[in-house]
Amino acid sequence: MKEIVCVGSVQELQELSGCGELTDLHREFVDDITIPSKQGKGVLRRIPEVFDCWFESGSMPFAQSHYPFSIKEEEFMKGFPANFIAEGLDQTRGWFYTLMVISTAIKNQAPFKNLIVNGIVLAEDGTKMSKSKKNYPDPLFVTKTYGADACRLYLCNSPVVRAESLQFKESGVKTCIREVFLPWFNSYRFLIQNISRYEQDNGVNFVFDSKVKFNMEQGNMMDKWIVSAN
Secondary structure, rough: OOOOOOOOOHHHHHHOOOOOOOEEEEEEEEOOEEEOOOOOOOEEEOOOOOOOOOHHHHHHHOOOOOOOOOOOHHHOOOOEEEEEEEHHHHHOOOOHHHHHHHHHHHHHOOOEEEEEEEEEEEOOOOOOOOOOOOOOHHHHHHHHHHHHHHHHHHHHOHHHOOOEEEEEOHHHHHHHHHHHHHHHHHHHHHHHHHHHHHHHHHHHOOOOOOOOOOOOOOOHHHHHHHHHHO
């Protein structure tokens, strides 16, 4: 019969093996560590297989509250399953998968009520963005040049929100400035200028009243055109 020891912590490994202080658990530091057999079978060595690292992330719904050891069942179920989780499409075979497997094994149900998936942002030529290739515009340059809001709007109005890939283009962010933000800003500036003029001419503060409805039978031609255009 085989002798198997499941080590639960660094401290336990140090105590069982007598290896001394251990600060790094990468393979090159633990492969040579052995544990004396308590059954007189010589020494025990680490198995060669590497456990799927996504198992740890998939354990998150339970591990974050140290379930079932440090929290009561009733209290745990107040936050389980989660209302939603959100990640990229590439997690279909990663986090999404391990979350579902572990939760199904423990609770026989999904750990989330809703799953929100975004697409993958690619380089302009359709290839994967890479730090080594530098095939993407500098994020700080884009932010300083066009503003973070323009970049957000570009992404929010892209295939990414429909779980499809986006070939990121700096020109797309620039287009948001020209076609969206500048018209918005000009409309805002027009409003503020006329409010200031109204307050100066009448000596009162402008107070918006949502109950007041525009009468198409009265007012000037420009006001009628604006209302009809909407």
